[in-house]
Amino acid sequence: MRKIFKKIHLWLAVPLGVFVVIICITGAIMVFETDITEMLSPSLYKVENVGEKRLNPSELLDKVNAQTGGQWTVSSIEYSSKANGTARISYREKGKEQLFVDPYTGQVKGWGSTPAFFSTVKKLHRWLLDAPSSKEGGSVGRYWIGFVAMAMSVILISGLLIWIPLNRKMLPMRLRVATGKGRRRFFYDSHVALGFYALLFLLTMSLTGPTWSFPWYRTAFYAVFGVSQSAAPASAVTSGKQLDAVDFRVWDKAVESASALYPGKCGMTVENGKVKVTVSELITRRQDVVNFDENGNVVAVEKYADQPKSSKIRAWILAFHSGQWGGIWVKFLYFFAALIGASLPITGYYIWLKKKLALQKKPSAR
Numbered sequence: 471m472r473k474i475f476k477k478i479h480l481w482l483a484v485p486l487g488v489f490v491v492i493i494c495i496t497g498a499i500m501v502f503e504t505d506i507t508e509m510l511s512p513s514l515y516k517v518e519n520v521g522e523k524r525l526n527p528s529e530l531l532d533k534v535n536a537q538t539g540g541q542w543t544v545s546s547i548e549y550s551s552k553a554n555g556t557a558r559i560s561y562r563e564k565g566k567e568q569l570f571v572d573p574y575t576g577q578v579k580g581w582g583s584t585p586a587f588f589s590t591v592k593k594l595h596r597w598l599l600d601a602p603s604s605k606e607g608g609s610v611g612r613y614w615i616g617f618v619a620m621a622m623s624v625i626l627i628s629g630l631l632i633w634i635p636l637n638r639k640m641l642p643m644r645l646r647v648a649t650g651k652g653r654r655r656f657f658y659d660s661h662v663a664l665g666f667y668a669l670l671f672l673l674t675m676s677l678t679g680p681t682w683s684f685p686w687y688r689t690a691f692y693a694v695f696g697v698s699q700s701a702a703p704a705s706a707v708t709s710g711k712q713l714d715a716v717d718f719r720v721w722d723k724a725v726e727s728a729s730a731l732y733p734g735k736c737g738m739t740v741e742n743g744k745v746k747v748t749v750s751e752l753i754t755r756r757q758d759v760v761n762f763d764e765n766g767n768v769v770a771v772e773k774y775a776d777q778p779k780s781s782k783i784r785a786w787i788l789a790f791h792s793g794q795w796g797g798i799w800v801k802f803l804y805f806f807a808a809l810i811g812a813s814l815p816i817t818g819y820y821i822w823l824k825k826k827l828a829l830q831k832k833p834s835a836r
Contacts, residue, residue, distance in 0.1 A: 479629055479632060486625075487818060487819060489618045490618065490812070492594065493595060493618060494811035495808070498805050498812065500592060501792065501804050505801075507584075515556055519574070520574065522574075524573040525573060525574065526726070527718050528718040529722075531559075532576075534569070534578060537578045538569070542563050543562040544716070545561060546559075546739055547559050547721070548738070549736060549737065550573075550736070551736055551748045551751065566583055567582070567583040568582055598614060599611060612683050613684070616679070616682070619680045619683070623673060626669060626672055627673070633666055647659040647660050657820045658817075668807040668811060671804060675804075678790060681787055691787075720762070720765060723766030723767075725740055727745075727767075731771065745759070749774060758771060
């Protein structure tokens with residue numbers, strides 16, 4: 471059986487190793503996307519002076535419109551869960567681009583969106599730059615990345631089965647990297663030992679990754695956890711007003727009501743008909759939804775805890791795939807695991823080529 475696993479490991483790793491390197495390097499970069507983006511533009515994400523009270527939506531928009539001309543249609547306002555965080559205004563005409571403002575003074579800080587570098591890295595990581603025409607649409611790049619991720623799971627599992635030592639004396643050798651016994655031994659130990667240490671993280675990434683490539687895989691993955699994939703439940707209330715006819719004083723009343731229901735919770739996103747209140751950011755971002763009518767009166771509260779598993783599992787998959795579930799130290803673990811994942815094909819190619827060259831030299835040595 472060991473020989474069979476070695477062949478499976480080799481036959482998959484040799485042709486697909488280059489793509490594994492691409493996936494892992496881009497994945498490592500994306501782990502710190504938010505941190506790097508905020509570090510490069512601190513004035514967009516943080517305010518210098520924290521005031522006593524944040525401006526209500528109508529007050530905030532009045533001050534912002536005085537600076538911008540108010541020529542766009544507001545779709546949502548997001549208040550940060552951090553006291554020194556800026557507010558973000560989304561406009562219907564601007565897509566994913568947001569306007570960052572000081573929530574205490576209304577001062578416009580600037581426009582922000584995903585930097586072009588990270589957008590390219592994401593496209594390379596998810597689609598090999600061959601982006602689908604729609605969110606659920608298919609493309610060769612999307613399917614190929616999903617196939618490589620599934621193959622990577624097989625490579626990792628077969629590698630673990632090959633790694634298992636034949637006796638106890640061999641175990642210490644499988645867990646350390648020798649640095650003074652030549653290049654070949656160093657590459658071999660790096661492949662074997664580092665691959666074992668990063669296995670759990672890499673397997674988590676490779677098993678969750680194809681859920682974004684194949685609907686059938688996503689359905690099967692959900693089923694493993696006893697979750698059936700279904701359409702998201704409709705909101706408890708639907709506003710009769712269009713975005714361009716919003717009275718933002720209604721939003722003021724809704725935000726005040728939500729603040730009374732959730733004292734001490736300052737992370738909120740208000741849009742027409744609902745206020746999303748961030749109740750926790752541990753592991754995943756958990757939000758309760760406060761629905762309000764056209765007069766700003768609360769008509770229903772949808773608790774995150776009461777939501778079905780089908781509404782939560784996608785966020786959990788993203789959190790465990792990307793390392794966004796346990797703070798900065800978990801991010802570092804994912805980052806180094808991804809770098810190790812990128813190194814495994816390189817060290818594997820080196821070991822494979824050395825063996826091939828050694829076999830070619832054997833006949834001439836006789």
